[in-house]
Amino acid sequence: MRSIESIAEALRLLCRNRAALVGLVILGVYVFVALFPWLLAPNDPLKRDLALRYRPGFWAGKEFARFPLGTDYLGRCVLSRILWGTRTSLLVGVIAVSISTGLGMFLGLLSGYFGGWVDMVLMRVVDVLFAFPSILLAITIMAALGPGLEKAMIAIGIVYTPQMARVVRSVTLVIREMEFIEAERALGASHARIIWYHILPNTLPPVVVYATLGVAGAILDAAALGFLGLGAMPPAPEWGAMLSGSHKALTSGAWWAVAFPGLAIMTAVLGLNLLGDGMRDLLDPRLRM
Amino acid sequence: MPPLVEVVDLRKQFVLSGNRWGEKLTVDAVSGVSLTIFQGETLGLVGETGCGKSTLARCILRLVEPTGGRVLFEGKDILSLSLRDFHPYRRRMQMVFQDPFASLNPRKTVFAILEEPLIIHGERNLRIRREKVEAIAERVGLDVRLLRNYPHEFSGGQRQRIGIARALILEPEFVVCDEPVSALDVSIRAQILNLLCDLQESLRLSYLFIAHDLSVVRYISHRVAVMYLGKIVEIAPCEELFANPLHPYTRALLAALPVPDPSRPWKRMLLEGDPPSPLRPPSGCRFHTRCPERMDICAVYPPGAFFLNPEHVVFCHLYGGWEMV
Numbered sequence: 039m040r041s042i043e044s045i046a047e048a049l050r051l052l053c054r055n056r057a058a059l060v061g062l063v064i065l066g067v068y069v070f071v072a073l074f075p076w077l078l079a080p081n082d083p084l085k086r087d088l089a090l091r092y093r094p095g096f097w098a099g100k101e102f103a104r105f106p107l108g109t110d111y112l113g114r115c116v117l118s119r120i121l122w123g124t125r126t127s128l129l130v131g132v133i134a135v136s137i138s139t140g141l142g143m144f145l146g147l148l149s150g151y152f153g154g155w156v157d158m159v160l161m162r163v164v165d166v167l168f169a170f171p172s173i174l175l176a177i178t179i180m181a182a183l184g185p186g187l188e189k190a191m192i193a194i195g196i197v198y199t200p201q202m203a204r205v206v207r208s209v210t211l212v213i214r215e216m217e218f219i220e221a222e223r224a225l226g227a228s229h230a231r232i233i234w235y236h237i238l239p240n241t242l243p244p245v246v247v248y249a250t251l252g253v254a255g256a257i258l259d260a261a262a263l264g265f266l267g268l269g270a271m272p273p274a275p276e277w278g279a280m281l282s283g284s285h286k287a288l289t290s291g292a293w294w295a296v297a298f299p300g301l302a303i304m305t306a307v308l309g310l311n312l313l314g315d316g317m318r319d320l321l322d323p324r325l326r327m
Numbered sequence: 328m329p330p331l332v333e334v335v336d337l338r339k340q341f342v343l344s345g346n347r348w349g350e351k352l353t354v355d356a357v358s359g360v361s362l363t364i365f366q367g368e369t370l371g372l373v374g375e376t377g378c379g380k381s382t383l384a385r386c387i388l389r390l391v392e393p394t395g396g397r398v399l400f401e402g403k404d405i406l407s408l409s410l411r412d413f414h415p416y417r418r419r420m421q422m423v424f425q426d427p428f429a430s431l432n433p434r435k436t437v438f439a440i441l442e443e444p445l446i447i448h449g450e451r452n453l454r455i456r457r458e459k460v461e462a463i464a465e466r467v468g469l470d471v472r473l474l475r476n477y478p479h480e481f482s483g484g485q486r487q488r489i490g491i492a493r494a495l496i497l498e499p500e501f502v503v504c505d506e507p508v509s510a511l512d513v514s515i516r517a518q519i520l521n522l523l524c525d526l527q528e529s530l531r532l533s534y535l536f537i538a539h540d541l542s543v544v545r546y547i548s549h550r551v552a553v554m555y556l557g558k559i560v561e562i563a564p565c566e567e568l569f570a571n572p573l574h575p576y577t578r579a580l581l582a583a584l585p586v587p588d589p590s591r592p593w594k595r596m597l598l599e600g601d602p603p604s605p606l607r608p609p610s611g612c613r614f615h616t617r618c619p620e621r622m623d624i625c626a627v628y629p630p631g632a633f634f635l636n637p638e639h640v641v642f643c644h645l646y647g648g649w650e651m652v
Contacts, residue, residue, distance in 0.1 A: 217430035221493065223390055225444045226417035235443075239434045 051320050058316020064309030072125040080106065081115035083122040083275045088113050092292040108294040110284050112273075116295055119275040120302050126276045127306070130191055130260040130269075131253040137195025138256075139249050142202025143241070147233050149203065150210025161207070164200040172197045173262055180268045187276070190269040194259050198252055205248050209241040250314035254307040261303055277303050329402060330363035331533050332387065332420075332501055337361070337396035339379075339386050343606075354605045356382040357393070358557040364501065369527065369534040371548030371565065373541060373580065375602055379557040380537045384503045387535070388422055389413060400501070418448050418497035425506040427486035431478040437464075437489055438474040444497050459496060467492045467522060484515035488522070495526065503535045508543060520547055541584050545569060550638070553577045556605060556613045563639040573633075573641040575618050612644065620645060 052058050071078060081104075090113035096106045107117040149160040167175065179193035213219065214237065222232050257277075263269040264278025265285075272279060277299045284295035339357040356379045364370045374380050386393040389405070397404050405416055424430035431440055441460045450456050461471050467488045478486055487507060494502055504523065508516040524547060526532060538544045544551055545565060552562040553576065561574040572578045579598050598617045603609050609616045615625035624644050633646040 217424045217426055218432045220385075220390055221422065221424060221430050221490075222443075224388055224417065224422045225447050225493075225497070226414050227443070227447050231447070235435075236432055240432070 048320060052316060055316045055319055057312045058320070061309045061312030061314075061316060064305060065313055068124055068128060068306055068309065071121055072128045075118075075121045075125060079115070079118035079121045080104070081118045083114060083118040084273055086112040086114050086273075092287060092290060092295065094292075095294055107298045108292065110280070110292075110295040111287055114273075116280075116298050119280055120277070120299055123275040123277050123280060123299070124302070126187065126270060126274065127257050127260065127278075127303070128253075130187065130194070130276075131257040131310075133191045134194035134256040134260065135198065135249050135252045137192060138198035138202050138252065139245060141195070141199040142204075143206050143238070143245065145199070145203040146206025147210055147237060147241070150207040151214055151229070151233055151237060157207075160203070164203050167197075167200040173259060176259060176263060177266065177268065180263065185268050185271070187270045187274070190260055190263045193263070194256050197259065198256065202245070202248060202252070205244055206241050209244055210237055213237050213240045247314050247318045250310055250317055254310035254314070257303060257306055257310075328365065330399075331366045331401060332364040332535075333397075333399040333402075334360060334362050334383075334387060335397040335399065337383065337386055337398065338394050339382055339391060340394045352606065355557050355608055356605065357386060358608070359396070360554075360557075360559050362552055362559060362562060364533050364535055366500070366533055367527070367531050368549045369536050369547055371544035371551040372535060372537045372554060373539060373544050373551060374554035376539065377602065377605070378554050379605075380554055381505055383554070384422070384505055384535060384537055388420055388503060390422075418444070419499050420501040420503070421494035421497060421499040422503045422505065423487075423490050423494045423507045426510050427483050427490055428478075428510075430490050431486060433478055436475050436477055437469070437481075440478070440489065441474070441492055441496055444493060448497060463492045463496045466526070467495070482515075483511050484518060487511060487515075487519055491519075491522065491526070495530070495532075498530070499532070501533045501535070503537070505537045506539070507536075509538065509540060516543065523547065541580060553580065556602060556608055558613055559642065560614065561639075561641045561643075563635075563641075567639055571635075571639075573635065573639070573646065574614075574643050575620050575645070576614050577641075579619075612642075 052062060087109075090105070090109050091111055093105055093109045093113070094102055095108040095116070096103055102108075105115045105117070107115075107120070110116055110119070145160050145164065149157045170178070176190075176193045176197045179196055180189060183189040183192065219232060219236060222236055227236075260269055260276075261278030261281060264276050264280075265282035267279075267282060270276035270279045272283065280299040281296060284292070284299075287293070287295040337357055337360045338355075341354045341356055343352040343354060360379075360383055362370065372380050372383070382391060385391040387398050389410075393406060396406075398406050400416060400420065405413055408416070435443075438460060441463065442456045445456045445459060450459075460474065464471050464474060469485065469488050469492065473481075478489065481489065491507070507523070508519050511519060520543065523534070527534060534547075536544065536547055548565045550562065550564050551568045553560050553568075553574065555576050561568070561572070561577045563571075563573075568577065569581065572581050598619075600617050603613070603616055609626070611627045612618070612621075612625045612630050615621045618625065622644055628644075630642045630644045632640050632642055634640050635646075
């Protein structure tokens with residue numbers, strides 16, 4: 039009952055925040071597309087027809103309406119591939135961020151709560167991971183794991199772990215010192231209980247915000263890995279892979295094969311960023327009063 | 328009757344930093360405190376901010392591990408127990424915290440906060456837990472219908488009642504109250520103090536009541552201990568301490584109390600300077616740097632105990648009885 043009330047309250051506040059609402063709507067559209075691509079896609083995303091390579095889309099005239107956003111270098115429908123690719127790309131983002139959130143919270147909570155040499159060891163490991171540029175680190179991990187979409191998710195998840203660990207650790211350091219934690223210790227609560235029931239729920243607001251923003255970053259990184267040929271395996275439609283497969287198209291003037299997948303990524307990232315910013319405001323208790 | 332809690336020569340040093348030559352910078356937060364608390368009595372503990380009152384209390388409850396000394400609970404040395412063996416004692420000694428806003432988890436309902444001690448101490452039956460929570464809520468004057476609410480929906484005084492209920496739900500014998508009313512409005516203070524007094528009578532509780540407000544201490548305590556820079560300077564029954572303070576520091580504290588009588592001239596006794604840093608406590612008597620009655624001996628030897636009567640002890644050279652250390 040209470041949770042329904044608080045969800046309703048959260049939605050009400052979200053609606054007051056114009057930017058966050060826009061983000062939510064964009065994301066809603068993407069989720070719908072990801073769930074039901076066949077309802078919207080005009081063509082089979084995998085069907086190729088070399089006779090129809092690099093055909094322009096609706097702007098070129100009525101006779102081109104069959105492929106609204108044109109075709110790519112194998113004559114596949116760009117729009118259908120974007121729509122079908124939504125599922126893959128969102129899934130990559132969400133799963134990669136879930137991995138990094140899980141690992142990051144585990145490391146951050148342990149590090150922040152116990153301090154001392156645990157903190158020392160974990161944070162030095164995190165420092166080492168931080169020292170690599172993220173995409174380079176992802177490529178290195180991919181080199182060890184081998185190519186493939188699942189492996190890309192794992193690689194990106196690991197790459198994002200240090201940042202999440204740092205965020206969680208810093209929040210944990212603050213909460214650990216609060217009086218209600220001391221009260222728990224006076225009651226005889228175990229470390230596991232204190233961490234799980236008392237510290238973890240209080241670290242969630244920044245984690246939610248950070249994860250929302252992280253999904254956007256993960257989609258971009260997955261696209262970058264796809265562009266390098268390390269992510270989704272062709273012919274599966276994925277935004278990054280579409281960009282990479284069509285980069286030759288730019289020289290032959292077929293800009294649509296590159297521009298529209300790029301636009302899809304951009305819009306998704308924009309929506310997630312707006313939503314993440316909105317969540318930050320939403321979860322600030324001072325604004326909730 | 329043996330005391331319920333006996334603290335013997337308790338010490339706590341915090342290591343601030345060690346440098347590479349192995350020298351350590353330490354703070355003597357509590358240095359050699361001995362006191363006793365009997366069943367059903369309130370021992371008030373007063374002193375300035377930073378004199379080690381809270382550290383002393385936390386050492387007794389083992390929230391901070393002391394560096395030396397003993398704490399006897401019913402004659403049993405609880406500091407020598409492993410944390411596992413100490414666990415059962417936790418339900419017998421509890422704590423009420425100063426800040427009613429920081430001491431309750433903002434993400435738990437009041438019911439969850441109050442039932443948690445029972446869960447930790449192995450009460451698996453939800454029905455029994457609910458009964459106990461409702462009983463204690465009623466006892467401390469909380470509306471049972473509001474148990475599903477979150478702490479931020481309560482006022483400071485009500486939150487402190489929640490904090491008291493959490494401490495008492497395990498039916499402890501000894502409760503440390505760490506400035507439980509200093510964060511409350513004056514109008515609420517009396518209510519909370521009266522609640523603590525009522526609970527003490529009906530549950531035979533013993534309190535270690537920490538405060539820096541002497542009028543609060545006077546109201547609630549049976550005996551009062553005065554602390555300065557990590558050491559006890561005077562312990563006496565409450566009325567005797569206020570009527571006949573012996574230690575110059577106690578006198579200065581009492582002189583700072585406003586008298587609610589405008590026709591009486593208010594003689595203040597000003598102490599020189601600030602309390603010295605506990606990093607480098609003064610030699611001899613720790614109060615000698617600010618004492619209006621200091622003598623040559625004060626800077627050299629720490630004063631020993633002088634018993635005016637079996638109940639009233641003071642550590643000051645004015646009354647002789649010094650000890651060599």
